[in-house]
Amino acid sequence: MTQQIPLPSTNDLEATWKFLEDGIDQIYNRLEEGLTHARFMNLYTVVYNYCTSSRIQTGQYSTDLQNHQAQRGASLMGSDLYNRLIKYLEDHLAAIRLESEQYMDESLLHYYTKQWKKFTVASSYVHHVFSYLNRHWVKREIEEGRKNDVFEVYTLALVSWKRHMFKYVHHNVNEAVLKLIERQRNGEYIETSLIKSIVESFVSLGLDDNDASKLSLDVYKNWFEAPFVEATEVYYKTESEKFISENSIPDYMKKAENRLAEEEARVQMYLHPTTHQPLISKCETVLVRNHAEVIWEEFQNLLNYDKQEDLHRMYSLLARIPDGLNPLRSRFELHVKKAGLSAIEKIAEQEGETVEPKTYVDALLEVHRKYNELVQTAFSGEAGFVASLDKACREFVNRNKVCKTSTSKSPELLARFCDSLLKKSAKNPEENELEDVLNGTMTVFKYVEDKDVFQKFYSKMLAKRLVNGSSASDDAEASMISKLKEACGYEYTSKLQRMFTDMSLSKELNDNFKERMQQGHDPSDLNDFNILVLSAGSWPLTAPTTAFNIPEDVVKTYDRFQKFYQSKHSGRKLNWLFQLSKAELKATCFKASKTGYTLQVSAYQMGILLQYNNGDTYTFEELRDVTNLALEAIIPALSILVKAKILLLSNGTKVGDSGSKYSLNTDFKSKKIKINLNMQMKTEQKVESDETHKTIEEDRKLLMQAAIVRIMKTRKAMKHVTLMDEVITQLQSRFKPRIPDIKKCIDILLEKEYIERVEGQKDMFSYVA
Structure with a gap:
């Protein structure tokens, strides 16, 4: 049988402490031997008995009075045990500290973490032994504020560790941790659990001065994080300067990227999460910000050789620092602009003044496609690079070699390209491809400044397709109008939609x-x-x-x-x-065909050819008189008939010459049964284009005048400069008004007395109601 150790007298301090000290010593130094439940309960009972030793046991008093006396006793007797425990912990930790002096570096970390774990586990047991003291005496002392240095027993143990152990060894422990981390950075394998344990101990020692039940990170921040971040700065400053001087920028960026990833992992592995911001911020400064200029200089080379992986790495690194991407955005914009201008210059040199709309639009789209893909992949679709791409595209779409005479050239060519897509032709893309091509045209359209020019040409060409029945697909026509409506609003496409209504x-x-x-x-x-x-x-x-x-x-x-x-x-x-009418004539007068040919002609050509039902040869004057056509109409009509050899021109004369004769060519031959003669000549196309541009200019004057009147009616009075800015703002979605044109419109409205100059103020206008 186990010998029962008698419990000390309830109010004998020396005997009580001797009994407790033996138990506490076992817990702190020999816990592995085992602490029986009976032994634990005896220790708890001794504390309880001592703290309540002054309770009145007689039955003379009421229960309330007994409780009051018991509380008073606890208040009086608890301080003795508390102070003895403080002294024990101080002596115990002094012995541990003395032993720690024989260890250095990694061995010190092993010793420190072993003793820390042993001490905190033991302190948890002791805390429960003194739980009655915690609930009464400690609580009362804290609540009444009579003691500033009173804590629950477990917290007291941590405070003691901090005062009698940590205070003396933290410098050596810290140095050992930093050396271990440096070895890891140098590629060596280390025991990361050691560092994690040290970090956790530093965090646990961060006790809030105002409330011991709360933790603060002051100890961790001041004694570990600050020197750690400083050591990190020194390490990477030395390494980065050496590496960048001996290697290429792309190689350096890989190194920096890997180092930043390592530090991110280090936080996850064994540091407190709050270290992430100061650590990564310091690494970004040392590895990226301090070398930003040389990284920026490499950007152009990477662009030139389309090094997308390196460009993405550069973007990712520079995005970490304030304003790190600004120089890249401006250089990217310039690069794209040059690429666009160069592409258009190349086709302008190859094709001269008559650039094919398809070639032109394809060149614009190819540049946009290439660099849009780069923005999405290398720059993660970042808004700043998207804006730079848009600015560059707007420049080379509206101001390139083809547009040197007029910014209206781009929208005109784009409208002609749309016309070629939507008109019946053997070269039309497949239906599933057509939608993609139309989306591509809308990409170019987005950058076109003179959208009114596109609208005017597109509507003229749509009108011709509808009148001539030459649209490839009603669905494609509707799809294109829908896209334009989405881009510019209902008003932009309202007339286009009404054309379809008229057709039905x-x-x-x-x-x-x-x-x-x-x-x-x-x-x-x-x-x-x-x-x-x-x-x-x-x-x-x-x-x-x-x-x-x-x-x-x-x-x-x-x-x-x-x-x-x-x-x-x-x-x-x-x-x-x-001039827009057409006809089909059945011609059975040609010897080469028994069934005859079907001639597709304009109304004017029909007027000419029907005369040959009554005769074989006519002079120019006779044909002109009978048709009543003006020279600018009859000469193109006759020219095509002569060129097609339907009519034969008398020798030595030209079409339109006085006295020239035109005979029906009964020997005409063709492999086709249907022959299209209703074609527009290039000179007619140019005249039509010039007339369209004149109409656009007239429309613009009216739009500017309307905008000025609308603004002045709302604002009543405005300064000249403010009015100009407001007009540009209101109209820039349709076209970019020129300053001289706005001034002319203001003068017209002054003459018409819609507005007037304010007396005594030279640059102020007012609205005339």
Whole structure:
């Protein structure tokens, strides 16, 4: 049987402490021998008995009084045991400290962590032994504020470690930890759990001065983190300067990237999370910011050789420091601008003044595609680089060699490219590819400054496609208009959409007319007739510049439709646009074909060719008189017929010469049954383009004047400079107004008395109500 050790007298301090000290000593020095439950309960009981030794046991007092006396006793008797425990801990830690002096470096860390773990586990046991003291005497002392240096027993143990152990060894411990970390940075394997334990002990010792139950990181921050970050700075400063002087910038960036990743991992592995910010910030300064200039200088080389991986690494590193990316963005913008200008210059040199729209747009898109891909991959789609790309593209799209005479050239060529895509052709892309190509055109459109120019040319070309029935696909047409509407708003595309409405109304009108004709006329007396009735305000179509005598073969149908339309819409006037009309003539006069050829001609060519039903040869003057066409209309029409060898021109003369004769070529041969003669000549295209530009200029004047009046009506009075800025802001989504043009519009409005100068103030205008 185990011998029972008698418990000391309840109020005998010396006997009580001797009994407790033996137990506490076992816990701190021989805990591995085992602490039985009975032994633990005896230690707890001794503390309890001593703290409550003055409680009144007689039955004379009420329960409340007994409780009061018990509390008072605890208050009086607890301080003796508490002070003895302080002295024990001091002596115990002094012995540990003395033993630690024989250790250095890694062996010191092993010793320190072993003793720390042993001490904190033992202190936890002792804390429970003194739990009655904690609940009463310690609590009362803290609440009443009579003691500034009183803690619960476990906290007292930590405070004692801090005062009697940590205070003397932390310098050596810290040095040993820093040496260990440096060895790890040099590529050696180390025991990271050692450092983790040291860090945890430093954190645990951070006791809040105002509230011992709370932890503060002051000990960790001041005694470990600060010297650690300082040592890190010294290490990487030396290493980076040496490495960058002996290696290329791309190699240095790889090194810096790896080092930053290592430090990120180090925080996860064994440092407190709060160290992340100061550590990584210091590493970024030393490894990146201090070498930013030489890294920036390498950027152009990487761009030139399209080193995407290195560019991404450079971006990732410089994004870590304030304003690190600004020089890259500006250099990237300049590089893209040069690339765009160079691409257009190359095709301008190859093709001269008549640059093909497809070649031009493809060149623009190729530059954008290449550098947009670079922005997305190397620069992670960062907003600053996207903005730089946009600025560069806007420059080379609107101000390149092809646009040297006018910034309107880009939108015109883009509109022509769209026309070629949407017009029936053997070269049209497949339906699934067409949508991608249209998206590409919208990319260029986004950068075009003169969107009104694109609108004007696009609407003219759409009108021609609809009038001539040459659209490749109604779905593609609708898709393109939808994209333009999304980019510029409803107003930009409202007229385009109304054109489609007119087309469907015209189809209905034609069906009604044909039905009416079939009811009241002999079918042999009717031509296959189709007409488009279009609202003048929605279509960019101009009245013909020449008179035209309608051939007798179609004049009946013409008159019948006029009457039919007036019966449905009295008061409306039809303006016939013969320059846009076309016809198909069945020609059986040519010897080479028994069945005859079908000639697709313009209305003017029809007027000329129908004369050959009555004769074989006509002079220029005869043809002009019978058709009543002006020179600028009849000469192009005849030129195409002569060039196609439908008509033969008399020897020694040119088309349009006085007295020149035109004979029907009955020996005409062609492999095709249908022959298209309704083609526009290049001179006509140029005239049409020039007229469109003139219309654009007139429209712009009206838009600027409207904007000025609108602004002045709202603001009542404005300074000249402010008014100019406001006009530019309001109109820049459609085109970029030029300062001289705005000034001219202001002068016009002054003359018209929409606005006036404010008396005594030279640069101030006011609105005239």
